[in-house]
Amino acid sequence: MVYRIHPINRCKDVSSGDVKMRACIIGAGVGGLATAIRLLQKGYKVDVYERGYLLGGRALSCKFDERYDSLLKKFEMRIRGIEPSLEELKELAKGYSMDLGFHLIGGGKNGATVRLLQEINAGVKFAGSRLGFVGERIDYPILRAGDKMAMLPRIMQLLFTRKEKIEEMKRMSVEELIEKYGRGTMNLVLRLFPRLITTVNNLQKISAGESLFAQRELMGGHPVVYPKGGLGKISEAMADYVKRNGGRIYLNARVRKIIIEDGRARGVMAEEEREYDAVIATMPVQHLFTVAKREEFPKEWVERIKNLEGTGSFISYHAMDGIDEKLLDKSFVIMEKNDSFDGGEVVGMIDFKMNYLNGVAPHGKCLVQSYVICTPQEARDANKMEELREMVERNLEKLLPGYRKRMDWCIYSSICHLDGVAKTIDNEKPGVATPVKNLYIAGDSVNSKGVGVNCAVDSSRLIMEEIKTPSLL
Ligand SMILES: Cc1cc2nc3c(=O)[nH]c(=O)nc-3n(C[C@H](O)[C@H](O)[C@H](O)COP(=O)(O)OP(=O)(O)OC[C@H]3O[C@@H](n4cnc5c(N)ncnc54)[C@H](O)[C@@H]3O)c2cc1C
Structure with a gap:
């Protein structure tokens, strides 16, 4: 089927006289809003379409009602x-004030979410803490000074392993890592943190390299934080930045189709058809084919995406x-x-x-x-x-x-969909580019840093790296 697209007038950037590129983001979750911020910072005109009546996607705040x-x-x-x-x-x-359910953000000031909020001076404050452990007795924090001293040499060795070595370790499971290094308190640490980092219990499925890399990136901040005033403060602050900087956010605006012609995304159909230079979809990636015809993608790519497991x-x-x-x-x-x-x-x-x-x-x-x-x-x-x-x-x-x-x-x-795609050895997360030109995926399904909210926010960084390509500029 051929769509009729009503081309929109290109907007003139008043300051430079340049013609601005237009981007459309499907979804006002934290992944979509973070991407909107980055694109606005690069001078794009940005429209965000959200099918729901609330901002924040899976990271929202609400009151309990019917x-x-x-x-x-x-x-x-x-x-x-x-x-x-x-x-x-x-x-x-x-x-x-409730969220959809339990939410804590990993890594505090070192995680992508807090960093982006600080960068845009959002003024969101966080309550942060260390982690305790409920075992036979209750330990707070999990590791006492003595434990840390005993483990220090091994931790230093693992955390400061050269990047190349960590790459090699990506195919090694945490279970293998435990067999090699998991004695004493180190055993507990390796049974807990990789699971918390990936939201996966099966240590055979968790990549040792990924876990160490994630742990190294997050060192130095609070292990976990929660925004004062509720989780929704994050998306509120991001949306506020988007609107103040000329971006538009449409709520109750479901994108029904991504318009693809000759292997290139040309725009979207929500209430009406609109043309864009870049279309970025942020729903869990397995749901992409509810708005984009699967025939437009290579069969193998469709199969791979459809079969990706969440957590x-x-x-x-x-x-x-x-x-x-x-x-x-x-x-x-x-x-x-x-x-x-x-x-x-x-x-x-x-x-x-x-x-x-x-x-x-x-x-x-x-x-x-x-x-x-x-x-x-x-x-x-x-x-x-x-x-x-x-x-x-x-x-x-x-x-x-x-x-x-x-x-x-x-x-x-x-x-059933805490994370769009689980970070496990057999479930490689996709990059942000798709086989369709000018169509990108962002959010917690892609191979950015961290899991959950951090992964979704960090996907905006990958989008900016990808979108620099000459096809768009
Ligand atoms: C109960 C629960 C607990 C969690 N706990 C944690 C936690 O403790 N720590 C953590 O880091 N992460 C946690 N997560 C995961 C975290 O919430 C998500 O990883 C993150 O919010 C994903 O953001 P996103 O922008 O990628 O996707 P989403 O938030 O899913 O955003 C996608 C948006 O797209 C919209 N959309 C979909 N289709 C369309 C369409 N056709 N047209 C227009 N809009 C559309 C959706 O309505 C949604 O708002 C939890 C998730 C849940 C559900």
Whole structure:
């Protein structure tokens, strides 16, 4: 089918008299907004189309109301349980700011997200912490000074391995790394951090090189941070920059088709057809073919993209009426053996940053957010989600003995698309260029640095590197 495109008038850059290039971004998640910022900084005219009514994509903030369930479904999430009941929660959850579920951003000031926000002077403040561990006893932080000293030589050797050596190690699994170096506390460290970095439990699937590289990049900042005022502050600040700098963001504007002619993306069809010099799609990449005809791409590329695996998770919120002040703002890693899960051991986190001091809960209250890593298949299994709920609650009991007496309400859910594409050895993330000219992919599906929010934001850097090519300029 041939589309009729109404060409838009090219905009004159008043200062230089240059003709500006026009870019269209599909999706106002953090990946799309970060890309919009970078393109505006390079002088592009930028339009962002978002199918939903909220900014932020999977990293949004909202209030609990009747739309929460449908919002979750839009992102392939499912509520698995509510206490006391949905009706009562509508009243009880008033005054809380929620996200789709557990969110912490890795690496603090060294992660792509905080760095970009600082660069644009966004003024977003973060609550940051180290990580504790809930084992037989509770350790905060996980590593005591003595442990660190004992591990230091090995850590230095691994973290400061030459880049080339790390490249070689990309095909080596963390399991192999543990066999070689995993004695004493180092064993615990290697069983925890690579899993947290990739949101994958199976150590055979996690690349040793990727994990070490990620850990090295993030050294020196808070291991995890949460924005004061709620996760939505990130997308709000980014959108504000976009609008102040002449970009346009259309909400409730679903892109129905990417118009491709002769192997080149010419524009998109939302309410009407519009022509662009670059089209950047940021939905999980497996969904690209809902808006771009698969016949326009080589078969092998379509097959590869369609078969890329995301990551899953169990997520819960427990609203507490006051907690021990010593716990406020801290995060704890949990780990249990469980042979019925891929990897034989499951890792998760319980975090206390969503509290009244950070402006996301009513006075004196705290929304304890938790998650446990699983595969997308496991996330679809109600019995397995029940097992993970029990695991979270067992560990929560260790941190907050008798917590149920102080619990106002709780909600738990599962997600099959935490990350667009898992960072594993057998699941190579694609680059931002596609076989169709002027069509790019960005967001957490591509091979940028970090996972989740950081990966999505960092994809904007890869877009700028790619888009410098003469085909566009
Ligand atoms: C419950 C949950 C917990 C998570 N926890 C963490 C965490 O702790 N730490 C972390 O770093 N990451 C976490 N993540 C992952 C993180 O949220 C994502 O990696 C990140 O938000 C992805 O951003 P993105 O811009 O790539 O994609 P998205 O946020 O998915 O944005 C894509 C946007 O495109 C829009 N869209 C799709 N199709 C169309 C269309 N046809 N037309 C117009 N718009 C369209 C969507 O509505 C969406 O807003 C979590 C995710 C979930 C769901």
